[in-house]
Amino acid sequence: MGVLLISPEKCTGCRACELACSFAHEGEFNPARSRVSVLSPGGEDLSAPVMCLQCEQAACVTACPEHAIHEDARTGARVVNNTRCIECKMCMHVCPFGCTSYDSVGRRIIKCDLCGGDPQCAKVCPSGAIRSVERASLSIARRRQTAQKLKAILGRGSEQ
Amino acid sequence: MTFGWRGQILRVNLTHGTFDSVPLSREETKTLIGARGLAAHLYAQHEAAAKKNESQDNALIFATAPLTGTLFSNSGRFSVVTRPAPNANLSCAALGGAWGPELKYAGFDAIVIEGKSSKPVYLWISNGEIELRDAGSVWGKNVRECSERLRSACHRSARVCCIGPAGENGLSVAAVVSDMHIASCARGVATTFGEKNLKAIVVRGTTGIRVAHPTEFMEKVQKLRRTSSSLHLRCMGSKLQGPVLQINSALEDDEALLDDGVRPTGCFGCMSVFTSFTNTRTDETLSCLRAETSAQNAQLQEQREFVDLGLDYVLTKALLSSGKFGGARNDDATMAGRLAHGEFGAAASEEMQPEEVSHSGCTVGGYVMVPGALTSGRESDLEKRLMLAAAELVGSCAFAASRLSAEQIASLLRLATGVDYSPEDVLRAGEKIAEMTCQKESLSDANNCH
Numbered sequence: 001m002g003v004l005l006i007s008p009e010k011c012t013g014c015r016a017c018e019l020a021c022s023f024a025h026e027g028e029f030n031p032a033r034s035r036v037s038v039l040s041p042g043g044e045d046l047s048a049p050v051m052c053l054q055c056e057q058a059a060c061v062t063a064c065p066e067h068a069i070h071e072d073a074r075t076g077a078r079v080v081n082n083t084r085c086i087e088c089k090m091c092m093h094v095c096p097f098g099c100t101s102y103d104s105v106g107r108r109i110i111k112c113d114l115c116g117g118d119p120q121c122a123k124v125c126p127s128g129a130i131r132s133v134e135r136a137s138l139s140i141a142r143r144r145q146t147a148q149k150l151k152a153i154l155g156r157g158s159e160q
Numbered sequence: 161m162t163f164g165w166r167g168q169i170l171r172v173n174l175t176h177g178t179f180d181s182v183p184l185s186r187e188e189t190k191t192l193i194g195a196r197g198l199a200a201h202l203y204a205q206h207e208a209a210a211k212k213n214e215s216q217d218n219a220l221i222f223a224t225a226p227l228t229g230t231l232f233s234n235s236g237r238f239s240v241v242t243r244p245a246p247n248a249n250l251s252c253a254a255l256g257g258a259w260g261p262e263l264k265y266a267g268f269d270a271i272v273i274e275g276k277s278s279k280p281v282y283l284w285i286s287n288g289e290i291e292l293r294d295a296g297s298v299w300g301k302n303v304r305e306c307s308e309r310l311r312s313a314c315h316r317s318a319r320v321c322c323i324g325p326a327g328e329n330g331l332s333v334a335a336v337v338s339d340m341h342i343a344s345c346a347r348g349v350a351t352t353f354g355e356k357n358l359k360a361i362v363v364r365g366t367t368g369i370r371v372a373h374p375t376e377f378m379e380k381v382q383k384l385r386r387t388s389s390s391l392h393l394r395c396m397g398s399k400l401q402g403p404v405l406q407i408n409s410a411l412e413d414d415e416a417l418l419d420d421g422v423r424p425t426g427c428f429g430c431m432s433v434f435t436s437f438t439n440t441r442t443d444e445t446l447s448c449l450r451a452e453t454s455a456q457n458a459q460l461q462e463q464r465e466f467v468d469l470g471l472d473y474v475l476t477k478a479l480l481s482s483g484k485f486g487g488a489r490n491d492d493a494t495m496a497g498r499l500a501h502g503e504f505g506a507a508a509s510e511e512m513q514p515e516e517v518s519h520s521g522c523t524v525g526g527y528v529m530v531p532g533a534l535t536s537g538r539e540s541d542l543e544k545r546l547m548l549a550a551a552e553l554v555g556s557c558a559f560a561a562s563r564l565s566a567e568q569i570a571s572l573l574r575l576a577t578g579v580d581y582s583p584e585d586v587l588r589a590g591e592k593i594a595e596m597t598c599q600k601e602s603l604s605d606a607n608n609c610h
Contacts, residue, residue, distance in 0.1 A: 014430050015258070019231040022368060023378065029230045030265060030368030105367075124231065124385065126431045 001076030003135045004112075004119060007145065008048035010129035013038055017049055017121035017130055024120040026106065033103055035112040036121050036130075049121070049130055052099040052112035054078055060091035060100050060111070069111075076135055077114035085109055163372035164226035164576035165189065169202065170268045170290065172283060174356055175275030179290045184269050186579060193553035193573070193586075194225030194269070196252045197593045199241035202272050203250060207243075218243055220352050222263070222321075222361070223270040225555030226577050229261030229369050229428075231381050234557035236260055236428030240321075240336055244348025250596060253346040255321070256427035256557055257339030262319040265365030277357040282322075284314050285363045295359040300325055300501075302468045303337045306360060315364040322360030323353040324470020329502035330354055331509045333475040337467060342427065345472030347513060351506075372578030380575060384568070385431060431560070465493050469500035479512040543587070550590030 018034035026033045040047035058078050061069045068084035069091060071077070080091075080100075087109060091100040100111040112119075114132075122132040133141050168181045192201050199221040206219040224238045238260030240253045263271070266285050273283075280295040293313075298306040307320040319339060326334035327350035334350035335343040353359070371377045466473045476499070479485075480492050485504070499508060547569075551561030554569055566583035573581040 012430065015428055016231060016233075016431075019229075019429070023231060023374070026368065027374055028368030028370045030366070032265065032366035033368060123382070126385070 001074075001135050002114060002117060002119070002132050003054055003076065003138055004051065004114070004122060005131045005133045005138060005141055006049060006051070006053075007129050007131070010127045011038065011047050011049055012127050012129070013040060013047035014126065016124040016126065020120040020124040021112075024115055025110070026103075033105060033110075035099075035101075035110055049125075050097065050099065051121070051130075052078065052095075053097065054112070054114070059094040059096060063090045063094040065090065072113070075114045075117040077112065079113045080109050080111060082108050163370055163578045164230075164573075165194075165269050166264050166267050166367075166369065168268050170271045170285070172271065172273050172290070172292070173275045174273060174277040174281065174292070174358065177277075177292050181268070181288075189226070189577075190579065190581075190585075191589060192593055193550070193581075193589050194228070195223055195237060195239040195553050195555060196241060196254065197223075197553040197589055198225070198270055199223035199239050199252070200250055200593060200596050202270060203241055203243065206272060206274065216246070217274055217276075218352060218355075220273040220349075220356060220358070221270065222273075224260045224264050225553060226573060227555035229264040230371065230555075230576065231378070231385075232429070232556070232560075232572060232576075233381075233385050233431040234427065234429055234560035235555055236430070237552070237555045237557055238263065238338075239552070240344075240346075240349050242349050242352045244352075248347075251347045251349055253336050253344035253349040254552060255336065255338040255342050255344045256430075257319070257342040258428040259319040259321045259338040259361075259363060260555075261428050262363045262365050264369055265367055266363050267365065267367055271361065273356065273358065276355065280357050280359055282310060282358070282360040282362060284318075285361065285365075286315065286318075287365055287367060295357075298359055299328065303470055304340055304468050307340045310360055310362050314362045318362050318364040320360055320362050322470075323350045324468065324500060325502065326470040326500040327351060328354045328359075328470075329500065330506035331471070331499065331502075332506075332513050333472050333479060333509045334470050334500075335467065335472045337470055339427075341464060341467050343467045343470075343472065345475060350470065371576045373575045377572070377575040380572060384563075387563075427557070430557070462493055466496050469496055471496055471500055475512050476509075479509055482511075484508075546587055546590035546594060548590075549594050550586045553589055553593060554586075 015031060015038045017036045018031040018038060019029045021034040021036050022028060022030045025035065031037070036049050036051040038047050038049050054077055058069070061071075061078055065088065066084045066086055068081045069078055070081065072079050085108065087102070087107070089102060089109070091109060092102065100109055103110045119130075119132045122130045125131070162184070165184055167184050169184050170179065170181050172179050188201055189198060192198060202221050202223065203219060206221070210217045219242065221241045222238060223241070227235050228237055229235060234256070236256040236258055238255060240255065241250055244251045263285070266287050268285070277292070280299040281292045282295040282298070284291045284293055298309050301309070303322060303324045306322050310320050311318050321336065321338045323334060323336060327336070330351045332347070332351070333345065335345040336350050336353065337343045463473045466476055476496055477492065480495050485495050485499070498504065547566050548558060548561050550566065551564055551569055552558070554573055556564065566586045570581045570583045570586045573579070573586070
């Protein structure tokens with residue numbers, strides 16, 4: 001089961017993830033209908049991808065009155081059952097990251113579904129700001145990054 | 161249903177404050193494709209109509225390309241075309257950033273600006289809703305402040321293409337600036353903004369671009385994206401004194417770049433932001449990204465300041481070093497400010513004209529200069545240069561274009577638009593647009609064509 005590892009400090013703001021996402025889900029290049037957004041709150045020079053982190057204790061799952069959001073056993077993604085969904089938007093109110101949204105064109109709730117196990121955003125990200133990793137190895141991947149930073153700080157960055 | 165394109169052209173008349181949108185036909189884009197080509201086509205249309213009405217009106221045309229705003233790498237491109245003087249060649253500024261894609265998401269492939277406003281205005285496009293608004297509060301303001309104010313007034317996610325004080329004051333060294341720091345200077349383009357009393361065009365779009373053959377298009381684009389990181393890329397043009405030129409892919413090196421606390425950033429869709437640059441004069445490899453915090457820092461900071469004033473860095477720097485304005489050499493930023501704000505009048509920069517030959521490169525983020533496809537001095541191979549010109553017509557940045565073949569461009573065009581383009585069509589379009597916007601003799605003589 002996969003999960004997306006986000007390294008915001010690597011994001012260049014190219015927005016390829018938004019294009020790949022909207023293309024995979026809606027068949028068009030349209031950042032406004034993407035499940036991931038590249039935002040630059042501190043000005044154009046600094047940007048970061050913001051997307052669903054597939055919470056274990058997901059507020060959207062708990063809050064949904066129709067039990068329309070569930071964990072996909074194969075991919076580990078929290079996915080919306082659009083047949084059950086009544087579009088009450090409770091999931092949007094409770095998500096601490098703002099990562100469930102309403103697609104006014106398709107008239108349905110949309111959120112990251114990890115593309116059925118093959119996340120397209122990670123595939124196109126040129127800088128490794130979004131990577132698809134096994135859930136079990138998420139923390140070791142992060143620790144590796146920390147170790148590398150420490151190494152650089154200690155002035156031995158060039159030795160591998 | 162149009163593919164690749166959005167199928168609508170917005171026409172704005174500043175004299176009367178009116179708008180209308182006209183459909184874009186397939187025939188119009190078959191010969192000259194998009195960007196500079198589509199703009200040249202629309203300019204000819206405008207001129208024919210103006211002749212009928214016995215008007216001398218000069219239009220300002222913004223045009224995107226069929227691949228602009230798609231996942232094709234470095235697809236944030238659009239062109240701005242005008243005629244700088246009666247009987248002069250068309251002049252074209254080519255820019256990147258997210259403005260061009262945003263215009264397509266708003267539903268338009270191009271904008272034709274006619275007439276002249278009696279007071280400073282800016283154009284606000286939110287999907288199909290168009291409004292001309294008073295620009296009194298941002299007239300005279302620098303690019304960054306203007307862009308931020310207009311975004312607050314219109315929409316947080318809107319994109320701004322504007323001029324700085326230099327363009328308002330009619331300086332020949334003025335540049336058009338997209339997305340706050342992507343600047344391009346072509347003869348008469350920024351000053352035409354000023355003459356029309358147009359400060360900026362602000363765009364916000366939430367509709368999508370579809371392609372004719374989605375699966376094949378995506379496969380092709382993904383393949384190009386994968387290979388583009390491993391190919392050796394050569395880049396031309398030597399106008400920026402300092403840290404530009406030869407590009408080598410350096411994706412594996414990104415951790416090292418980040419160690420310095422430097423954030424690599426780029427235009428919309430850019431894959432070249434990770435490349436490292438070799439200064440051809442000294443053969444010393446330096447990363448332009450890392451450069452921002454190291455040796456080149458002062459110069460790059462200065463370049464950002466020039467762009468903020470709406471000035472072309474290279475031309476202005478040359479003008480200031482001519483000694484005409486006196487002052488210490490290290491005080492160029494102050495002098496540039498006074499120049500941009502019109503203290504010396506528009507005539508002060510007259511001697512410094514962007515070449516008659518259209519100059520279409522742009523400076524990005526204060527550290528890279530994207531060379532103009534047609535105007536690159538080093539490339540002597542004419543066919544290669546026509547191919548680069550053609551790549552610009554489909555919406556590719558020169559950085560990405562150097563890796564493409566005419567066959568690849570034609571195939572991307574076919575998959576995106578569903579129209580049957582051949583590699584010959586593509587090269588012919590490149591040649592045709594070269595004739596229209598660049599003098600033929602200088603095209604084959606690399607030395608005259610910078």
